[in-house]
Amino acid sequence: MINQDTIVALATPSGAGAIAVIRLSGKNAISISEKQFKSISGKILSNQATHTIHLGHIIDGDRTIDEVLLSIFKNPNSYTGEDVIEISCHGSNYIQQEIIQLFLRNGCRMATAGEFTLRAFLNGKLDLSQAEAVADLISSDNEASHQIAMQQMRGGFSSEISKLRGELLNFASLIELELDFAEEDVEFADRTQFKELIERIILVLKRLIDSFAVGNVIKNGIPVAIVGEPNVGKSTLLNALLNEDRAIVSDIAGTTRDTIEDEISIGGIGFRFIDTAGIRDTKDVVESIGIKKTFEKIDQAQVVVYLFEADVILNDGDKLQKLKVEIEKIKNKYPLKPLIVIANKIDMLSEKAIAELKNEISDVELLSAKTNFGVDTLQNKLLGFVNTGALRNNDTIITNTRHYDSLLKALEEVEKVKLGLGSGLSGDLLAIDIRQALYYFGEITGEITNDDLLGNIFANFCIGK
Incomplete structure (x- = not known):
C-alpha cells in the first residue's frame, strides 16, 4: 500500500511567518538530514538520542541556507512510527x-x-477513527468541535467500538467452534450470555447513532436564518450578534438584497447566522431574487428567528394580524423546526405597550438590536436548542458520516442476530450475520479496509499532516 521511501513536506501553513516547520519521515530521514545539517557543536545526528533538539545550519555544499533547530524522533517512538526529523527554520518563503x-x-x-498520518495508521500508531479525528482537530473552530475531536483522537470512540467487537468476536469464535462439532450437538456459546451481550451492543449502537444528530451540528455549525419584513433590524441584529458591522444597515427598506452569513461561537457551540433579504411584495428584480433565496435559507436552517418591528405592529392592526398569519404559516410548514419570534426596537415602547404586545403574541421575545438589550437572552435560547449534555458528561459523540453509516449497518446485522437467537436459528446462519456485524465494526477502526477507502479519507488531509 505504501512506499518505504523518505518523504518531506512543510508541516506549518504556507506563507511567510516567524518560523516554519519542515518534516521528514522514513527509514533514511536521519541519514539524509545528517548530510545537510551541520551541528554548532559538531554532533553526529545518527549518534543522538531520540526526542532531542539540536542547533545548527542547513547547508548546500559550501552555502549556508539557514540556522535551524532540528528535532529527532526515532522509530517506533514517533508520530508515524518511522524515523522522523522536524526542522524549525525561519519562516521566509524562500528559505522554506x-x-x-x-x-x-x-x-x-x-x-x-495526509501521508504522515497514513503512515501512522499503517504502522499501528493510530487506528482509522483516530486518524480521521486528526483532520477534525485541525479544522475545529469552536470549543465543542475541538473537545469531540480530542476525545476521538485519544481513542474514546475507537476503544468503545473495539471492546464491543472483541466481545462479539469471542462469541463468534465459540459459535464457529460449534460448527466443527455439529454432529455431536454441543453448545460452546452460552446463549443466555450471548443474548445479554447482543442487547448491550444494540443499546450502545443506538446511543452512538443518536449522538450523530448533535455531533453533526456541533462539527458543522448550526444554521440560523434571521427573517422578517424589510427594515425591521435583521442586519442590525446580525451585527450585534457578531459584535461587528458585518451587514450594511440603513433606513431604506430592501437594503439587504442577498443573504449574508457569518459564524460565531456561543457557549462553545458554532452557530452560522444567515441575514436574509426582507420578505415583502416587490417589483424590483434583484430584490425578488434575494427574497426567493430567503425562503431557500429557511428550508436549510435548523432554527428560524422571525423578527418584527414592535412599535409598527402595535400601531397597525392589519400588520399585527398579518404577522400572526405569517408566524402560523412557518409553524405549520416546519413543525419540528424551532422558531423564535422576536419583537425588535422595544426601546421605543412603554411598559404598557410591552405588556400589550405580550398579550397579543404570548411567546414573543423582546429585543433592541440597537442597544443590545435581549441579545444575551437570544444567545441562551439558541444554546438551549442544542443537547450539550453529552459533551458535559464526556460521552462519545459521532460526527463522522462514514462512522454513522457503518454503525447503522452494524446495528442492522446485530438485530438480525437477536432475531435469529429468539427464533432458534442454527449456528451456521447466526455466524453469517455475526461476521457481517464484525465487518462493519472493523470498518470504523480500520481493522478491515481497502486502498480506495484510505485514499478517500486521507485525500482530505492537508499536505504535511
Missing part, C-alpha cells in the same frame, strides 16, 4: 522552498496529502 528542494534533490520525495 530552498530547504525542501535541497532534500528533494538528496533522496526525499514530496509527501502527498
Whole structure:
C-alpha cells in the first residue's frame, strides 16, 4: 500500500511567518538530514538520542541556507512510527522552498496529502477513527468541535467500538467452534450470555447513532436564518450578534438584497447566522431574487428567528394580524423546526405597550438590536436548542458520516442476530450475520479496509499532516 521511501513536506501553513516547520519521515530521514545539517557543536545526528533538539545550519555544499533547530524522533517512538526529523527554520518563503528542494534533490520525495498520518495508521500508531479525528482537530473552530475531536483522537470512540467487537468476536469464535462439532450437538456459546451481550451492543449502537444528530451540528455549525419584513433590524441584529458591522444597515427598506452569513461561537457551540433579504411584495428584480433565496435559507436552517418591528405592529392592526398569519404559516410548514419570534426596537415602547404586545403574541421575545438589550437572552435560547449534555458528561459523540453509516449497518446485522437467537436459528446462519456485524465494526477502526477507502479519507488531509 505504501512506499518505504523518505518523504518531506512543510508541516506549518504556507506563507511567510516567524518560523516554519519542515518534516521528514522514513527509514533514511536521519541519514539524509545528517548530510545537510551541520551541528554548532559538531554532533553526529545518527549518534543522538531520540526526542532531542539540536542547533545548527542547513547547508548546500559550501552555502549556508539557514540556522535551524532540528528535532529527532526515532522509530517506533514517533508520530508515524518511522524515523522522523522536524526542522524549525525561519519562516521566509524562500528559505522554506530552498530547504525542501535541497532534500528533494538528496533522496526525499514530496509527501502527498495526509501521508504522515497514513503512515501512522499503517504502522499501528493510530487506528482509522483516530486518524480521521486528526483532520477534525485541525479544522475545529469552536470549543465543542475541538473537545469531540480530542476525545476521538485519544481513542474514546475507537476503544468503545473495539471492546464491543472483541466481545462479539469471542462469541463468534465459540459459535464457529460449534460448527466443527455439529454432529455431536454441543453448545460452546452460552446463549443466555450471548443474548445479554447482543442487547448491550444494540443499546450502545443506538446511543452512538443518536449522538450523530448533535455531533453533526456541533462539527458543522448550526444554521440560523434571521427573517422578517424589510427594515425591521435583521442586519442590525446580525451585527450585534457578531459584535461587528458585518451587514450594511440603513433606513431604506430592501437594503439587504442577498443573504449574508457569518459564524460565531456561543457557549462553545458554532452557530452560522444567515441575514436574509426582507420578505415583502416587490417589483424590483434583484430584490425578488434575494427574497426567493430567503425562503431557500429557511428550508436549510435548523432554527428560524422571525423578527418584527414592535412599535409598527402595535400601531397597525392589519400588520399585527398579518404577522400572526405569517408566524402560523412557518409553524405549520416546519413543525419540528424551532422558531423564535422576536419583537425588535422595544426601546421605543412603554411598559404598557410591552405588556400589550405580550398579550397579543404570548411567546414573543423582546429585543433592541440597537442597544443590545435581549441579545444575551437570544444567545441562551439558541444554546438551549442544542443537547450539550453529552459533551458535559464526556460521552462519545459521532460526527463522522462514514462512522454513522457503518454503525447503522452494524446495528442492522446485530438485530438480525437477536432475531435469529429468539427464533432458534442454527449456528451456521447466526455466524453469517455475526461476521457481517464484525465487518462493519472493523470498518470504523480500520481493522478491515481497502486502498480506495484510505485514499478517500486521507485525500482530505492537508499536505504535511
